[in-house]
Amino acid sequence: MKFLEKFGEPFQKGKPLEKLYPLYEALDTFILTPGKVTKKAPHVRDAVDLKRVMSFVVIALLPSIAMGIYNTGYQILLAKGLSIEFWQCIGLGLSKVLPIIVVSYAAGGFWEVVFAVLRKHEINEGFLVTGILYALILPPTMPLWQVAVGITFGVVIGKEIFGGTGYNVFNPALVARAFVFFAYPAQISGSQVWVAIDGFTRATPLAVVADAGKGGSAIDALSHVGYTFQNMFYGFIPGSIGETSALACLIGLGFLLITRVASWRTVTGCVLGLLAMSSVFYLMRGPETLTFFALPPHWHLVMGGFAFGAVFMATDPVSSAATNIGRWIYGFLIGVLTVLIRVINPAYPEGVMLAILFMNIFAPLIDYFVVEANIKKRMKRAKGQVKIA
């Protein structure tokens, strides 16, 4: 503690490194709790703080990270036709995934510090989550400079120009991904980017179904190239690093719900929306409809990035709706839009990223209607027209 104080001296007011105080402050409160006391009522405070909340999201991501690393290595060995050995998978996976995570944290963290210093606020721990989320929704072959450019865009345009964590309209990790998605489509879409071997082609399950034409059986199309419900659920399929395993997302979700960090309403809304819309398509299936119509609704849950998006992106409390009814609607529409984009939009095989970004825009509008309804209800009640309780 003494050491920290001594180390912090040059950062205090009037000292040479005064401008870098946020950097020192972040380090200082990272190591030791701030130790401030309340000034007025309420005199006591809950033991939780934002650092803890954010680090719990990162903890919830650990299964997805581990699974992402393993699967990246697994896909390489599988493509090369070599025998699958656990430690080899981990080693290969680490060599591909770790640089992406490091670059994402370094580049994003740099901007976080720049803005904290310029705007003289404390460095916000929200970036701990953004940095890893972004890395996990990239393909393992992403060039590192594009990783850096993407997270720069996400942090600066997606978050900091709005005032930082807590004020952003969009989920910054998704803004970053959307940026690279549209800026460098060759490196983030198609069927060449999902397995970390140069020139190796393997389409993701969503692309397989999208390309299956009309009238066929979606399940047959998938099993033809070796995709079953089980291996999609466990995550042994090509895809973005962290999104392939629905199981890992489910474990993360359990953790977030038990600790009550994520909103169960939003997640439930997403799942219901997805099942509802895909059921509609499933019931409409026939010889003249796209094969995608014939995909059983529950298969949608384990394919693509839906599980990851619903658990870790849609539940971002800042960019999602902020009323309880709003959260249901917001989640439900994310599910609906995801299926719409997947099934009947020919341009993008995956829809969850765009669905969430789109609903980020609409979240304030949903809230607006919920709040207006509340105002009207109160007006009526004060006039004695509605009896409550």
Added chain:
Amino acid sequence: MGVFTVRQGRDIKIKGAASKELVNSPLPSRIALKPTDLRGLKSRILVRENDVVKVGTPILIDKLRPEIKVVSPVSGKISLIERGDKRVLLRIVIDCDGRQEPIVFRQFSPNEIKSLSDQDTKVHLLEGGCWPFIRQRPFSKIANPSDHPKSIFVQAINTEPLAPDIDFILKNKEQLFQAGLDVLKCLTNGNVHLCMAKDAESKALTQAQNVLTHQFSGPHPCGNVSTHIHFIDPIKKGDIVWYLHALDVLRIGHLFLNGTFLPEKYVAVTGEGAKNRVYLKTIIGAPLRNLVEPENNKGPARYISGNILSGTNVGMDGSLSLYDSQVTVIPEGGRRTFLGWLTPGFCSYSFTKTFVSSFLPKTEASLDTDTHGSNRAIVLNEIYDELVPLDIMTYFLVKAVLAGEIEETEKLGILECDEEDFALCSFACPSKVDVSGIIRSGLDLLEKES
């Protein structure tokens, strides 16, 4: 008449409840009145240092409504008048002579009280110094005698942490209490609502006449006045309701039946920093030094007049605030823990489930004044709605206040609230946002504009 079950809210269960034992505290040698306690009073002082006063001598009046008087709770001599910046009155210290000589006003029999006119009742309350105990909503300030409230609420339930048990204090005071209620009935054409706990046993409450009784059950803040008003007779713009605490109803009853100002206060001494945790019978304005025996080996402590959620940090040398019936002493925080955001937290207290302690059997917690984190923008907003039983969009109300949208705050129902209703939100917010303080500033702004 009805039973209301409130779901939202939480009880903060901490160590240090007062045992149900009433002890007479000796009359302190000096007491202090704090005009800063009296929201809505522009105080003008009527006495000078060294003036001799009796129990019931007017000390302060309101500049705009001079009929509102604050009277001395003791007989003795004014020893100090302390002023702050811009000559704001901070404290009036009175040396007690121990005789407690009262000024005697007219007495009424219980039957006479029932037939009093609105005007006579007001005059007697104002003269006798009981008026400042009657407050109004919106704005939680001292009521204006020329208003006609649509109803009057008597708060006979406390749900704050370690709050005094009203049942216990009201024991054997049925007559005074009923007389007080009868007086209140004379003040309004509407109803007098007596709000009590569902398990209230005291006869003063259960057998109260001439009022509508309501029972509330649920976690804090189900005992707050805003909750009662919200469920029973909600207010909109232009409405005024008056409210007062059950223990101050005794004071009114006493003034009418016995003709003197009742200066007594029943105070629960609570919190783990206090050794003598009992109910004390003391006097308005008593210094905390006289009430609390500190635990010696516990390090620095915070002395709060009131409870941990809405009380005032007055310090050991401070005195009891006018409306408080509780003193809480808790240890000061400020210790820095290593990697606090990652510790499992075997004895951390949190509404969230992010600590091991959340999954352990519930025991009474030991809380200090540490903030446990730094201030951030609001990120998790779902928790607010779980803590406020009022049908109010807390997060949007807070945002409207911060944006200075006065009309919007009014539409969102700020007039129904008081800062104490959001104390749990301030407590629980992981971003350490002072929600209750923001609401207070919104109310202040609205009051200034209207």
